[in-house]
Amino acid sequence: MKKSLKSFTKHYLNYSVIGAILIVFSIISLVSPMKTSMVFLFQQITVAVIMALSLSLVVGFLGELSLGHAGFMSIGAYLGGKIALVIIEAGDLKSSNILVFIVAVLVGAACAALCGFIVGFAALRLRGDYLAIVTLAFGEIVRVIFTHSDPESFGGALGLKSPSFGMKETFVLVIIGILLILFTLFVIQNLLRSKAGRAITAIRDNEIAAKATGINVTKHKLMVFVISAAFAGVAGVLFSYANSPVKADTFDYNYSIEILVMVVLGGMGSINGSIISAVLITVLNNRLTTILTGDNAVFKDLFYAVILILIVIYNNAPGLKGFREKYNLKNFMNKILKKKHDPSEITNDAARWDVVPTKIEMNEVLSTDIVVDKVGRGDDSADIRERGGNK
Amino acid sequence: MAKFIDSVKKYVKDLFPQKIQRKTIESDYVLETENLGISFGGLKAVQSVNLKIKKNEIYGLVGPNGAGKTTVFNLLTGVYQPTEGTFYLSGEEFRGLPQEQTNHKGIARTFQNIRLFNNMSVVRNVMVGLHNQDEYKCTVLESVLRLPRHFRIEKKMRERAKELLDIFGLKEERNNLACNLPYGKQRKLEIARALATNPKLLLLDEPAAGMNPNETEDLMDTIRLIRDKFDMTILLIEHDLKFVSGLCDRITVLNFGTVLAEGTAEEALNDPEVVKAYIGN
Amino acid sequence: MEIIMTIINGLSIGGTYAMIALGYTMVYGIAKMLNFAHGDIIMVGGYTIVLFFPISPIIGVIASVIFCVTVGIVVEKSAYKPLRGASPLAVLITAIGVSKLLQSSAQIFLGSEPRGITFNFGNIQIGSVSISVLTLITILCSVAVMVALTLFVKYTKTGRAMIAVSEDRGAAQLMGINVNFIIMITFIIGSALAAIAGVFLVFKVQDVGTTFGAMPGIKAFAAAVIGGIGSIPGAMVGGLVLGFIEAICGMVPALSPYTDAIEFAILIIVLLVKPTGFLGKKRREKV
Numbered sequence: 001m002k003k004s005l006k007s008f009t010k011h012y013l014n015y016s017v018i019g020a021i022l023i024v025f026s027i028i029s030l031v032s033p034m035k036t037s038m039v040f041l042f043q044q045i046t047v048a049v050i051m052a053l054s055l056s057l058v059v060g061f062l063g064e065l066s067l068g069h070a071g072f073m074s075i076g077a078y079l080g081g082k083i084a085l086v087i088i089e090a091g092d093l094k095s096s097n098i099l100v101f102i103v104a105v106l107v108g109a110a111c112a113a114l115c116g117f118i119v120g121f122a123a124l125r126l127r128g129d130y131l132a133i134v135t136l137a138f139g140e141i142v143r144v145i146f147t148h149s150d151p152e153s154f155g156g157a158l159g160l161k162s163p164s165f166g167m168k169e170t171f172v173l174v175i176i177g178i179l180l181i182l183f184t185l186f187v188i189q190n191l192l193r194s195k196a197g198r199a200i201t202a203i204r205d206n207e208i209a210a211k212a213t214g215i216n217v218t219k220h221k222l223m224v225f226v227i228s229a230a231f232a233g234v235a236g237v238l239f240s241y242a243n244s245p246v247k248a249d250t251f252d253y254n255y256s257i258e259i260l261v262m263v264v265l266g267g268m269g270s271i272n273g274s275i276i277s278a279v280l281i282t283v284l285n286n287r288l289t290t291i292l293t294g295d296n297a298v299f300k301d302l303f304y305a306v307i308l309i310l311i312v313i314y315n316n317a318p319g320l321k322g323f324r325e326k327y328n329l330k331n332f333m334n335k336i337l338k339k340k341h342d343p344s345e346i347t348n349d350a351a352r353w354d355v356v357p358t359k360i361e362m363n364e365v366l367s368t369d370i371v372v373d374k375v376g377r378g379d380d381s382a383d384i385r386e387r388g389g390n391k
Numbered sequence: 392m393a394k395f396i397d398s399v400k401k402y403v404k405d406l407f408p409q410k411i412q413r414k415t416i417e418s419d420y421v422l423e424t425e426n427l428g429i430s431f432g433g434l435k436a437v438q439s440v441n442l443k444i445k446k447n448e449i450y451g452l453v454g455p456n457g458a459g460k461t462t463v464f465n466l467l468t469g470v471y472q473p474t475e476g477t478f479y480l481s482g483e484e485f486r487g488l489p490q491e492q493t494n495h496k497g498i499a500r501t502f503q504n505i506r507l508f509n510n511m512s513v514v515r516n517v518m519v520g521l522h523n524q525d526e527y528k529c530t531v532l533e534s535v536l537r538l539p540r541h542f543r544i545e546k547k548m549r550e551r552a553k554e555l556l557d558i559f560g561l562k563e564e565r566n567n568l569a570c571n572l573p574y575g576k577q578r579k580l581e582i583a584r585a586l587a588t589n590p591k592l593l594l595l596d597e598p599a600a601g602m603n604p605n606e607t608e609d610l611m612d613t614i615r616l617i618r619d620k621f622d623m624t625i626l627l628i629e630h631d632l633k634f635v636s637g638l639c640d641r642i643t644v645l646n647f648g649t650v651l652a653e654g655t656a657e658e659a660l661n662d663p664e665v666v667k668a669y670i671g672n
Numbered sequence: 673m674e675i676i677m678t679i680i681n682g683l684s685i686g687g688t689y690a691m692i693a694l695g696y697t698m699v700y701g702i703a704k705m706l707n708f709a710h711g712d713i714i715m716v717g718g719y720t721i722v723l724f725f726p727i728s729p730i731i732g733v734i735a736s737v738i739f740c741v742t743v744g745i746v747v748e749k750s751a752y753k754p755l756r757g758a759s760p761l762a763v764l765i766t767a768i769g770v771s772k773l774l775q776s777s778a779q780i781f782l783g784s785e786p787r788g789i790t791f792n793f794g795n796i797q798i799g800s801v802s803i804s805v806l807t808l809i810t811i812l813c814s815v816a817v818m819v820a821l822t823l824f825v826k827y828t829k830t831g832r833a834m835i836a837v838s839e840d841r842g843a844a845q846l847m848g849i850n851v852n853f854i855i856m857i858t859f860i861i862g863s864a865l866a867a868i869a870g871v872f873l874v875f876k877v878q879d880v881g882t883t884f885g886a887m888p889g890i891k892a893f894a895a896a897v898i899g900g901i902g903s904i905p906g907a908m909v910g911g912l913v914l915g916f917i918e919a920i921c922g923m924v925p926a927l928s929p930y931t932d933a934i935e936f937a938i939l940i941i942v943l944l945v946k947p948t949g950f951l952g953k954k955r956r957e958k959v
Contacts (some may be wrong), residue, residue, distance in 0.1 A: 125947060126944075133897060144932050146675060187535055194529075194535070195529055198519050212490060213585075213588060215522060218489070218492050257772070260765065301775065302777065306773065312766045315762070399945050
């Protein structure tokens with residue numbers, strides 16, 4: 001009995017909670033419609049959760065930093081939204097229906113996935129800081145191109161007029177959003193808790209060993225970038241239905257950082273952590289925006305910055321190791337639940353969930369050029385130096 | 392600028408790797424290298440190494456620091472590509488294969504400085520080793536959709552990993568994080584992971600480095616056990632000459648990238664050239 | 673005549689980028705971290721000169737250098753030093769946090785309204801070309817800074833210690849070099865250069881907002897990477913490359929909206945084809 005409960009919490013708890021939220025939300029919406037602002041908040045949450053899940057795959061599990069995830073989302077929003085508009089116009093429909101939405105999601109995801117494939121190629125050659133800069137540059141390029149696009153086709157600086165379901169009941173979009181979260185969770189969680197997921201975490205932990213153990217690093221890295229970008233594209237389509245007009249400036253570097261904060265706060269390599277922190281931050285964001293008006297709104301940014309710095313320092317500073325072992329969430333929870341701490345207990349392939357992956361060692365970051373050239377994949381410089389010394 | 396154009400050309404060439412015609416030869420040996428060599432920008436790090444390793448043999452590669460032993464390993468596992476010569480595993484040419492292919496086709500290795508998947512549990516480390524085998528094939532789509540094959544394969548992999556861990560006496564620790572294991576056990580885990588890839592030839596890079604005499608004894612037993620139980624051929628690098636002469640059937644002594652002597656441990660180590668290289672005149 | 677103008681513009685923009693890029697490159701080479709907050713140090717310098725300029729231009733410049741250096745030291749000691757030895761990804765995320773922190777603090781203290789100064793340096797007429805004095809000062813000053821920095825690194829004890837730390841931190845420490853001190857010196861030099869670049873940018877743009885330094889910062893990093901990160905001449909080359917691209921794009925109306933995109937695209941191409949940049953050293957992985 002106890003074992004089956006444990007297996008349930010491991011595999012299905014998050015689905016059940018999200019499903020329960022979906023049911024409760026639908027019932028409430030049908031019985032007494034919520035305020036528009038409330039529904040809008042829910043829409044934002046669904047988009048944020050999908051984005052956080054998608055980025056968590058790259059940062060938490062593959063251990064590469066992407067600073068341009070908003071770029072993938074923007075491609076989904078623009079191209080998915082545009083295709084919906086085109087279909088609506090061509091079919092002489094008044095507004096979007098669910099079929100059009102599905103087509104839009106597929107197109108948005110596919111376009112974003114294609115870009116993910118291209119960025120993935122960069123990830124094969126570059127690592128660490130360099131890759132972060134390339135993804136950042138990618139995001140900026142996408143933004144600049146959409147901002148200066150032809151006003152006729154993508155709306156230019158004014159933004160793309162976005163499709164909608166044309167109904168008064170905007171909560172339908174939230175229900176669709178929650179269903180999409182469930183789908184994203186299904187794919188990402190199953191992927192990570194399988195053979196492929198183990199390979200991905202192995203690459204994060206030690207790329208050289210992964211290669212020597214027979215893992216096709218190229219294939220897995222590209223796969224992660226494609227899947228992650230596709231889901232960012234899905235989030236983008238959802239966003240384009242929820243916000244009108246879609247402006248390219250929304251998807252700037254700051255937005256990418258906001259998602260990164262969610263993933264870092266939720267714990268690198270923790271799916272549920274990412275979901276929870278995405279919800280928390282979006283709600284907090286929304287509350288703070290209403291409370292802090294005018295110039296005070298900046299305190300929100302200050303708050304995030306401080307949180308980000310403190311969390312990373314707490315989790316990673318070598319000097320704080322003792323402190324960290326004494327005061328952490330796990331001990332705290334165990335104290336509350338009066339449970340004995342069992343250090344050998346690991347439930348999944350996640351990294352120690354609070355720590356930024358240490359896959360990239362400093363000397364490896366600097367050695368960006370690991371390509372096959374005529375000679376081979378690197379040189380045995382130490383060997384050579386010693387040989388020189390021997391002579 | 393000319394340099395930059397060169398690197399553009401190189402990049403384009405990398406994108407479309409040339410097909411290398413690989414041949415097969417008749418060979419009684421598990422590993423046969425033919426004038427294997429590599430030079431880095433004019434400096435010959437390893438040249439004309441001819442190894443012939445018979446099945447079920449424990450073969451030692453010995454030499455002073457910087458003799459090019461690890462470079463030979465890197466050549467054999469596809470980390471570097473040889474600039475001259477070639478090598479065959481059971482008569483099949485291996486030159487030009489990428490690392491993961493080399494492993495898939497039967498050469499597994501361990502590293503001088505242990506490289507484990509530190510943030511994964513011990514049993515999962517070994518399961519990663521099983522990935523490449525056709526026996527445990529399962530597509531990503533099948534895993535994501537949780538089709539029956541996924542569960543079947545997962546169970547099979549876990550069982551096999553447990554079996555392997557049992558042989559190395561790591562079964563009790565299977566749920567610990569790999570980085571929390573003591574040093575000696577980390578070495579064993581690395582060997583277990585390499586064996587999980589079901590190789591024909593196992594390369595061990597300084598397996599006894601940093602071990603005390605007791606642990607070294609233990610390791611020698613383990614290596615013999617591997618040879619007998621898995622019907623394995625083993626090539627190992629080691630500095631500890633006692634370890635080498637106690638364990639290896641035959642050895643090759645390298646210095647400055649060239650072969651100084653080969654034969655049984657006793658013969659090779661008493662060779663005047665070898666004595667000169669180690670002790671001086 | 674347009675060609676000469678483009679060249680001079682390119683030199684001036686490139687010089688500014690090169691100065692910022694030098695800060696990036698030195699911090700990256702020595703502290704082995706990507707200091708994302710470097711761009712915001714420029715912003716700090718910009719605000720300081722705006723505030724102090726009415727008192728006296730010279731005091732303004734000095735104040736902005738001093739203030740930037742102080743901010744640089746505080747950031748290094750409080751945010752980066754605890755993470756020395758941690759994974760680079762963690763340090764990078766912290767640096768992003770610091771960047772946001774500086775931006776929002778600036779907004780809290782100074783408000784969201786952009787501030788600016790207008791000061792006309794006048795023009796010089798050479799033949800038929802009229803060149804702004806500011807442009808000339810920028811070029812001269814950046815050349816002077818680069819020469820001074822190269823001499824400093826090559827011929828002083830501290831400079832050579834910097835090279836040692838960047839080659840091998842552990843070995844440098846064993847040789848009696850105070851690594852923490854060297855890293856602090858690096859941050860001081862980087863911040864001072866950022867302050868000077870900030871001053872030039874303020875006179876050029878004449879409008880300082882909280883994200884004033886972000887874009888020049890990112891582009892300067894791109895310049896450092898294009899030239900080869902860790903290499904001082906590389907930062908200059910990279911800065912000039914980007915400067916000329918920007919100047920050329922500025923001259924062609926069809927390209928000018930896409931200037932940023934073109935620059936970033938070139939960065940990506942250079943990185944993919946030659947990850948070490950034009951002058952960067954090749955280091956390889958040991959298996």
